[in-house]
Amino acid sequence: MRHSAIRGQALAILVFLVLLLAVVVGPLVLHFTQKSHDVLQNPPWSRPADPNDPRVRGEVYAATVIALMEHELDGWTGWRPNDFFLWGPGLWADNNANRQRGIIRGVRESVRVLKDHLTKISATEFDDNLVAADTAFRNDEEKFMLPSAESKFRDGIRALDGYIGGLHTTPMHSKPLNERNVELIRLYQTWTDLLGDEHAKLMKETEEDGSNVPIWRTDDYFYRAQGVAHALYHVHEAIRVEYGEKLQKEDPTVAELQEDVSNALREAARLKPVMVLDGSAAGLFANHRRNLQTYIVEARQKMYSIREELEK
Numbered sequence: 001m002r003h004s005a006i007r008g009q010a011l012a013i014l015v016f017l018v019l020l021l022a023v024v025v026g027p028l029v030l031h032f033t034q035k036s037h038d039v040l041q042n043p044p045w046s047r048p049a050d051p052n053d054p055r056v057r058g059e060v061y062a063a064t065v066i067a068l069m070e071h072e073l074d075g076w077t078g079w080r081p082n083d084f085f086l087w088g089p090g091l092w093a094d095n096n097a098n099r100q101r102g103i104i105r106g107v108r109e110s111v112r113v114l115k116d117h118l119t120k121i122s123a124t125e126f127d128d129n130l131v132a133a134d135t136a137f138r139n140d141e142e143k144f145m146l147p148s149a150e151s152k153f154r155d156g157i158r159a160l161d162g163y164i165g166g167l168h169t170t171p172m173h174s175k176p177l178n179e180r181n182v183e184l185i186r187l188y189q190t191w192t193d194l195l196g197d198e199h200a201k202l203m204k205e206t207e208e209d210g211s212n213v214p215i216w217r218t219d220d221y222f223y224r225a226q227g228v229a230h231a232l233y234h235v236h237e238a239i240r241v242e243y244g245e246k247l248q249k250e251d252p253t254v255a256e257l258q259e260d261v262s263n264a265l266r267e268a269a270r271l272k273p274v275m276v277l278d279g280s281a282a283g284l285f286a287n288h289r290r291n292l293q294t295y296i297v298e299a300r301q302k303m304y305s306i307r308e309e310l311e312k
Helices: 002-037 059-073 095-118 128-137 149-167 181-203 215-250 252-270 288-311
Strands: none
Touching (some): 059 095, 059 149, 059 215, 095 128, 095 149, 095 181, 095 215, 128 149, 215 252, 252 288
């Protein structure tokens, strides 16, 4: 009896230690793996141009969107928002799922403007591959099958690959960026609207029903806004490459403001607390939603300044 009691106590202690380890180590593992995943290595906009293979306007933009989406689809957890309910984001860790919801939102709007404005003037036709990409990326990010979100997003990637290929044919089969200021203004208008929506969610104190924002929703708003910032940071860097030479010559003030925008978006995209806290302004604990929105507001205000410069 005594030996059985000792074995029972030892087993209880072992179970307790395992649970304690899971509670302490589990979140830390998720934190550091997510922090590593958040960095997109060697994005297309950061690669030096090949003098033997000149870039065509629009190529870096499209390639950056492809890199963003492939990084999320091919990561070790894959696309999270549509995971099967038994292991889906509603049951287990949902930070990456909400971040991916923000990323696809930024991608959708950036591709739409590429299709509607940056490669189109007045009564000219839309680029067929960009129409296909825009349609594919607008598939429901939570759809599990028939079709799955992953399959449609890969269709969008293939369409953008086709767009890039068409830029290098003779004659050219794809429509390059037109580099007009009026179209670039449309892009910044879209991005400021997008960041404004995320800013409102980061600042909100109550839900639509009047109840206070619950603690389990604060990190949802945080990571979705961060996903938007991540997508916009990389596409904005692509825009700096696409328009850089032109703006440096014609309006260096815009080029300087663009650097400020990129710095703010980069910091927003990489802010990664171990746990998202929602402390009061004068409280002891941090309020990470407010910390993030500081960078979001900075990027948004500088985008407004860019629009004003481009409109002159």
